Structure formats: C-alpha cells, structure tokens
Amino acid sequence: MRFVFITVYVLSNLLFFQSARGQTVLDDYIALGLKNNLTIAEKNLSLDKAMLNLDIARSMYLPTVSFDALYSTANGGRMIELPVGDLLNPVYQTLNQLTQSQAFPMINNERINFLPRNYYDAKVRAGIPIINTDIKHNKRINEQAVQMREHEVEIYQRELVRDIKIAYYNYWSAEDGVKVHQNALNLAKEGKRVNEKLLEAGNGLPAYVVRADAEIAQAESKLVEAEQQMANARYYFNMLLNRDAEQPIKQQPTTAQDLGQQYADLLIEGREELEALNNQINVQETMVKMNKQVFVPKLNAFVDVGSQAENMRFNRESQYVMIGAQLSVPIFEGGRNKLKIRESQVAVAEAQQHRLRVQQQLETAARVANNEVTSTIRNYQNAKKQLEAAGTYQRLIQRGFNEGVNTYIETIDARTQYTNAQLAENLALYKWMIAVAKLERETASYILD
Structure with a gap:
C-alpha cells in the first residue's frame, strides 16, 4: 500500500x-x-x-568444546563364561606328553563381568554444526x-x-x-x-x-x-x-x-x-x-580426545581419538x-x-x-x-x-x-x-x- x-x-x-x-x-x-x-x-x-x-x-x-569425565565401579551383574580351560587344556596336555615336559600348564575357565570395576572415561569433545x-x-x-x-x-x-x-x-x-x-x-x-x-x-x-x-x-x-x-x-x-x-x-x-x-x-x-x-x-x-x-537434515560433527581404562590406569594404550558425525533427518511427525x-x-x-x-x-x-x-x-x-x-x-x-x-x-x-x-x-x-x-x-x- x-x-x-x-x-x-x-x-x-x-x-x-x-x-x-x-x-x-x-x-x-x-x-x-x-x-x-x-x-x-x-x-x-x-x-x-x-x-x-x-x-x-x-x-x-x-564450535563448542567441553570436558566430560565418567567414573564407575560395579560388583555383580551379568557374567560371560569363557571355557578357555576346556578348550586348551587337552591341547596343552598332549603337547606336554609329546615334549616330555610341563611347558604348557593347565588353565582354568574364565568368568568376565560385563560391568567394569574402577573404570574411568575422560575426554575433551569439540563439536560444530555443519547443517x-x-x-x-x-x-x-x-x-x-x-x-x-x-x-x-x-x-x-x-x-x-x-x-x-x-x-x-x-x-x-x-x-x-x-x-x-x-x-x-x-x-x-x-x-x-x-x-x-x-x-x-x-x-x-x-x-x-x-x-x-x-x-x-x-x-x-x-x-x-x-x-x-x-x-x-x-x-x-x-x-x-x-x-x-x-x-x-x-x-x-x-x-x-x-x-x-x-x-x-x-x-x-x-x-x-x-x-x-x-x-x-x-x-x-x-x-x-x-x-x-x-x-532439512541436521548434521553435526565432533572430535573426542580422551583416555579410558580400569584401575585409573593412564598410558598410551588407554588414550584414544574419536572422530564422528551425527545426522538427524525427520521422517514423520504426524502432520x-x-x-x-x-x-x-x-x-x-x-x-x-x-x-x-x-x-x-x-x-x-x-x-x-x-x-x-x-x-x-x-x-x-x-x-x-x-x-x-x-x-x-x-x-x-x-x-x-x-x-x-x-x-x-x-x-x-x-x-x-x-x-x-x-x-x-x-x-x-x-x-x-x-x-x-x-x-x-x-x-x-x-x-x-
């Protein structure tokens, strides 16, 4: 007008x-x-x-930068049975007989808990929106x-x-x-x-x-x-x-x-x-x-630099770098x-x-x-x-x-x-x-x- x-x-x-x-x-x-x-x-x-x-x-x-740390310890919970003794002991016994020695001692089966004890995960995360x-x-x-x-x-x-x-x-x-x-x-x-x-x-x-x-x-x-x-x-x-x-x-x-x-x-x-x-x-x-x-999709990228291990160990094996991207695409929202x-x-x-x-x-x-x-x-x-x-x-x-x-x-x-x-x-x-x-x-x- x-x-x-x-x-x-x-x-x-x-x-x-x-x-x-x-x-x-x-x-x-x-x-x-x-x-x-x-x-x-x-x-x-x-x-x-x-x-x-x-x-x-x-x-x-x-970009956003944050420091995240996680510590957890557990006792009990789900267990996984590893029959390493049943699998390897017959072999070790045969080897000992062949070698006329005890170079291959017998081992027991293992039970490993899914929940770790004295576990930590500390990392610095940098994220940035791309789309x-x-x-x-x-x-x-x-x-x-x-x-x-x-x-x-x-x-x-x-x-x-x-x-x-x-x-x-x-x-x-x-x-x-x-x-x-x-x-x-x-x-x-x-x-x-x-x-x-x-x-x-x-x-x-x-x-x-x-x-x-x-x-x-x-x-x-x-x-x-x-x-x-x-x-x-x-x-x-x-x-x-x-x-x-x-x-x-x-x-x-x-x-x-x-x-x-x-x-x-x-x-x-x-x-x-x-x-x-x-x-x-x-x-x-x-x-x-x-x-x-x-x-329209939403895409975010992130980089994690941190360390994770049990019993508060910190060495080259515990350190890690992780790079990733997160994509979110709505498909249906009920109109x-x-x-x-x-x-x-x-x-x-x-x-x-x-x-x-x-x-x-x-x-x-x-x-x-x-x-x-x-x-x-x-x-x-x-x-x-x-x-x-x-x-x-x-x-x-x-x-x-x-x-x-x-x-x-x-x-x-x-x-x-x-x-x-x-x-x-x-x-x-x-x-x-x-x-x-x-x-x-x-x-x-x-x-x-």
Missing part, C-alpha cells in the same frame, strides 16, 4: 524555535528528560537483553527482536518529547496568565484610587469605591487561582524531567510579531510504530521459512509440521492486517493534528484582533470616564473585556505551539539523538 502524503500547515519560524536561546533551553530540557526518565531506562535494559540474545544466537555458529537451518532463522528472529526493542524506546522517547513540550508551553502560558491577572489587579487598584480621589473632591460616588473593592477582591481571587495553575504546571514539568518539583524553569519570552508559517509535505512512514510492525511481519515470515525447512506452517502463515496475515489498521489510524491522527494546527492559527489571529479591539475600547472608555462621559461600570466592563482578550490571546498562542508539538509527534519529525 502506498504511503499517504499528508500536507500540513505548520510553523516554520516560530520565535521560540527561531531564538537560539529559546531552542537551547527547551532542547536542554528535552535532553535532560530523556536522560533521567525511569521508563526509558527500563526499556533500554530490555533492549540490552535483546542484544544479548542476538549475540547468543550468533554464537551458535561457533542446521534453525540457527540461521533463530539469528534472524533475534535481529528483528532487537530492532523492535529499539523502536519501542524511540516511541516512548517521542511521547516524552511531546509531553515535555506541552508541559513547558502550559507553564509558560500559566505564567503569562499570572502577569495578565496581576495587571488586571493593578488596574482595579488604580480605579479605586481614582474613585477615592473623585469622592474626596465631591465628584465621585461611594458606590464606585465599594464596587472597586469588589473588583479588587475578584482580581485577587483570579490571581491566586492563576498562581496555583502555574505551580501545578511547574510540578508536572519537573516530574517529567525527574527532578525536584520546586525547581525553577528557565523561560524564553516570545512575541507574536515573528510568528510565521509555511506549507510542508510530511510522511508518516517514519513512525516507529510502523517499523516495529514491519519487524513483527518479518519475524512471522521467518517462522514460516523455518517450519517449511523442518525436513504437525504442516499445521505449524499454516499457523505461521495465518500469523503473517494477521500481522499485515494489524499494520494496515495502525497505518490508517496514524494517517487519521496526522490529519487531525494538521487540522488542529490550522484552526489554532486562525484562532490566534482572531484573538489578536479581539485584543487590539479590546485595548482600543478600554482606552476610549477610560478616557471618557476621566472626562466624565462614561460611567465607572463601563470602565469595569472595558477592563474585564481587555483582561479576557489578553488571556484569550495568550491561550491561543500556546495552543498554537501545543498543536505544532502534537503534529510533530504524529509525523515523527523531531530528530532524536
């Missing part, structure tokens, strides 16, 4: 990424998070284990397993990079929100001061002073809430970096003047999820090949090999279908992330216009109030609109950044070291 190109509307020179200082700050935080994360450390251990299994599979091609297709397939399977573990590490790293970026932007947004609420509180206090002066001059109303106190209390309440949100954002960010929750966060101020965008074509084929599924398909295909070669082949083929088809389904899900997620970037850009542009309008309106109402044209209630409403517009613009800006971080994750475009 052809990979689908996803045309995305993305930021190319967002000030945060343009600023060398800002980029360094966030990249340093990302590097710290990737280094300190406990889950990544655990997954790296799994990767190390998979690499060790691969080394073991490769070592199966090498064994299972070793090749096992090595291939372990190679794919290593690649899958590597992809698992990279997948989690990308998830962590996205979470760190989003947490960083959320903290940044929360801090800017605190500044907006602090400014609103200062304006409310200034409004109270002006109303108190007007009341002292006989041009104000006591109700305006009371209303100013209520506005100050409301602004202080929102400021406390904003500060708590900022603290929570700091805790979460530091948790992702696996460091002290109260540790301060370096920041890089940003403005909207340098924000920009461009069109780019990005592929999802770089997603490690798809690569891992490709490895899984390769594993199942290797299993099919291995099961199809079940009737189990055909069932295994079919089972492996079904597993291949299942893995291929799973990959297609995951690819469709990733393509959909990338399109959704692309649409989110587009919508956040428009929302930010609209919020910027609303902020400009609210700022102009607030200045006009404040001027009218100072000139006695507008009421104090109108100034409160104008300040509230301006504060909300500032918050909306701030939120839209960082939603834009967060949407870019999500799109970066969905297209696997962040470069991992």
